Amino acid sequence: MRAIKQLRHDFIREFWRGLLVVWPIVSLLLLFMALLGLAVGELEGWPVGDGLYFSFVTGLTIGYGDLVPRLGLARCLAMLIGIAGIVMTGLIVAVGVHALRKVLEDQGIH
Template sequence: MSLLRSGLFVAVLVTLYYLAPLDRPLDLGTWIGFVLGLLVFGATIAWQVRAILGSNVPRLRAIQAFAVGLTLLLLLFASTYIVIAHSASDSFSEPLSRTDALYFTVTVFATVGFGDIVPRTEVARIVTMIQMIMGLVALGLVAKVLLGAAQEAVQRRGAGPAAEPGFTGSPENPGSAR
């Protein structure tokens, strides 16, 4: 049920991305919104860590938190790329639709970099560099914090990993199936 709820939340976020009015100019308000979005991402991760620590299924909760947090981060950057492309059509090597912006965001995050869409202006390149750094932070630090919170919650309960509902491994070899 909780995986379904996470999937639904991700679907709602993506739907909001496609419906949001992003055809505004690139101005101070845009940058304030971008910084606020990054702060919301950080607050979401902090809130999720607290929820993981109090959860009956902390590992599952950590996976859900990562999925929702990653979606928030990717959509924040895709939205910013759309605003940049709308304000200056030469910012990228081709015009960006919302799907193109999301595709570009995912290829940057995954460090694939096909080269079919390339940032051309200084502003677009700066935001892309920020995304690269945030992607590394998200994969490294955030994953470590979320999984560490899940591990701490399991240990705090005084039970081994096998006591967690939905766990399919053995205490001796947690990754193996029973």
């Protein structure tokens, strides 16, 4: 039981260390997604909160929810939001895989 807790602790430490490395990229992607969401909201006549909500629902690849853009330009921007979300998710998953691999190698588990 102690070994599992130690592995978990080491994984979390390595994950945060890796996240600090990619944080500038992740934060730029988040900003990009927010700005695109505001643009979509402006085009569609939505309130600011709805534009941001739409951006992160779309960017986290949850998909369209209760807000759906009707204009062609807004739909193109939504595709860019989705791509940025996929890139961000991929970065975070890569950090997690790297952290797990490093912890397992350090423990001699292959």
